[in-house]
Amino acid sequence: MKFAHLIWGNLMRKKLRTSLTLLTILVAFVLFGMLCAIKQALIGSVALAGADRLIVRHKVSIIQLLPISYQARMARIPGVALVAHQTWFGGIYQDPKNFFMQNPVVPEEYMAMFPEFLLPPDQMKAWQQTRTGAIVGRNTAERFHWKIGDKIPITSPIWMRKTWEFDLVGIFDGRDKGTDTTPMFFRYDYFDEVRQTQNWGQGLVGWYTIRVKDPAKAAEVAKLVDQEFENSSAETKTEPEGAFIQAWANQIGNIALIVASILAAVFFTILLVTGSTMSQAVRERIGELGVLKAIGFTNGQLLGLVLAESCLLTLLGGSIGLGVAWLIISRGDPTGGLLPMFHLATSDLVVGAGLSVALGVLTGIFPALQAMRLRVAEALRRM
Amino acid sequence: MSNPTNSGEPLVRVDGVEKVFHRGAEEIHILAQLHLEVPAGEFLALMGPSGSGKSTLLNLIGGLDRPTKGTVTIAGERVDQLSDRQLAAWRARHIGFVFQLYNLMPVLTAERNVELPLLLTHLSRAERKKHVETALAMVGLSHRAKHFPRTLSGGEQQRVGIARGIVTDPTLLLCDEPTGDLDRKAGDEILNLLQALNREHGKTIIMVTHDPHASARASRTVYLNKGQLSNVPVA
Structure with a gap:
């Protein structure tokens, strides 16, 4: 000095x-x-991806949908602890540049699958009790100044080409610093019910997430899952969550x-x-x-x-x-x-x-x- | 280390020193079989024409260079045998340098310039400050302590240079043409200062100069010509 x-x-x-x-x-x-x-x-x-989670998607492309019936079949495969699904909704809030992800999910299984999303129990309960209920991450809630009780209109260019209205019942936080708190999740039963009325796309989901009992046997389980649906009309490709995210990012390079x-x-x-x-x-x-x-x-x-x-x-x-x-x-x-x-x-x-x-x-x-x-x-x- | 004053040994002993520089294949003999003894407390002037080897001899005594042959002993210690690292430490302990062009750090104030050699000691900040104040007071520049060199006159800069040279209380003060860049009045002030340091504080000083007026202030003058020393001016 x-x-x-x-x-x-x-x-x-x-x-x-x-x-x-x-x-x-x-x-x-x-x-x-x-x-x-x-x-x-x-x-x-990729680094935050769960080592015990596998992603199951259509073998041809992520945009090809999979039957909801696969969920029960996957749950029976040895080594599978939990199965949850989600579907790309691709909605627009007010303006296309206001991009954030919105996916229909089954609340209980989804939140069990992704413990990195922290939702207060009372808000979880409200979500379970509200058919049109939706939860959103803190980031997006703050971005659009949303608060619980708000009605959120989302226009979907994919599903029904109409404006869907959701009741905001919860705001979740991220457990880790890098946890993505921009998505919005709403109930799959509401989503599927509306699809049924239009007789289009009902009983189909975007992709599945599987939690394996033993991460060391993840590759073995992935193989069993793909074998299960071999030669079906919707064959699957199963890979670790990290590899799935990496492949998604690699589309850019x-x-x-x-x-x-x-x-x-x-x-x-x-x-x-x-x-x-x-x-x-x-x-x-x-x-x-x-x-x-x-x-x-x-x-x-x-x-x-x-x-x-x-x-x-x-x-x-x-x-x-x-x-x-x-x-x-x-x-x-x-x-x-x-x-x-x-x-x-x-x-x-x-x-x-x-x-x-x-x-x-x-x-x-x-x-x-x-x-x-x-x-x-x-x-x-x-x- | 033996005490040369008490043992009767000269403070500086240069014995059989030769210095040869190489310019390509050519050998240039600067000093040849040179002998010099300087007792403690002496103010010695070293004169000689340009290129006679005065600065080379001063560098050898100050441990800035090594002789090609011969020995240089200062205060009983063979300087020519020390390693680079030992020499650096030895210079910090024993030698104060005063240069013709003052050689102050332009980015430091006068007091910070004077403090530089003390940074190599284990003195505390307060102790360093005290030493700096004393040195600046000795050269009469206490009031200019906070000034940067560019705001000081040539004479004042040289006095800061002298303060830097004496702040560690070195065994030997080596001055290379200390008045060479100054007018007569400022030069006289510097010579008065060196004389006072020698007479009142017992500092041993070796001063290289061209100027007979400056050498007259020394207690002894030796003349260097063609690598040899003599006690009489070169014709």
Whole structure:
């Protein structure tokens, strides 16, 4: 700490140059934060997927429906603990850009299957007692300023092409930080009843979620499920929930690789810019470094001073950049619902901080070695 | 370490020193079989024409460079045998440097510049502050402590340089043309200061200079020419 004023003084020697370099680093880290949040939104739920949950969908495509009768057959398969289903509703609230997921489910089995959705018992009871009842995640409730008791009109371009009206009976929270609290769930019996009146789509569901008794035997159970419906009119494809989410995200591309590639290009540029700044800064004060050596600073101390300077620069730029990114990201999903899990994970913040220090070391190490290897007598002549 | 003053040993003993620089295949002999002894408490002026090796000799005595041949002993310690790391620590303990162009850190105030050598000690912040105040008071610059070098005159900057040189109470003060960049009046003030440090505080000083007016303030003058020392000016 006693060298702090010397490090800070050197950093502030050329204020414009330092500010511009700082700005470059800052922008890079804002981009880092934003890309991490997008990655988190797209594939973050893979990590949160239950290891004991399997997704069963139509073998041809997720948009092909499966018979409701499959549920009882699946429940009889050895190793299956619980089965729940849901169906893509695809409704619109007021405007198509107000996107969020709404799915019809059976309340008891669905909430048992997904304990990460926390719904107060009294609201659960109200849902069970209200045929047109719906529950919504905290995120969407706050987004549209909904409160319990509100009537929520949702227009479905898929089902009946009419406006469905739901009674909001509950608002659920997420157990984990990354839990998606944007969806809305309503009762399957109400959904199917309306379909029956129109004689279209009744008795069909979108996909099933299975909880297995032993996660170690999940692959075995998945095989048994697919065998059960082999050669039927609706063959199934069963896979772990994580793989299902990953495949969903992979429709866009290999998100992690795309993000990593962009970041690698950005940070390589920053490495060159900051490295050049530090080299120039050291070259300009060869004589002063010679004086420090003359009065007794060791090679190691000079190495430390230059490294501390570069690390301070990148850490400062990185921290402000991550802070700005956090502020932007904390305002929520910028797409209006397409990225419900858009958030900056703590692990990404830690990686960002580590990256800023690593950047400081990488950009400072060569100028620092240059300073360390200076011959005093020669350096003093360059004052 | 032996005490050279008590044992009768000179504080500085340069014995049979040679210094050869290489420029490509060419060998340049700067110092040849040079002998010099400086007793503790002496104010020695080292004169000689440009390129005679004055600064090289000062660098050898100050542990900034090593001789090609011969020995350099300061206060009983063979400086030429120390490693780079040992030399750095030795310089911090024993040597105060005063440079022609002051060589102050432009990003630090006068007091922070003076404090620099103390950062290498184990002194507390309060102790360092006290030492800095004393050193600045000795050079008459207490009132300019908070000023940056760019706001100080050349004479004032050199006095800050001297304060930095003496703040650790070094065994030896080495001055390389300390008045070379100053006008006569400012130069005289610096010489008065060095003389006072020598006479009143017993500092051993070796000063390289071109200026006979400056060397006249020293208690002894030696002349360096073609790598050899003599007690009489070079013709």
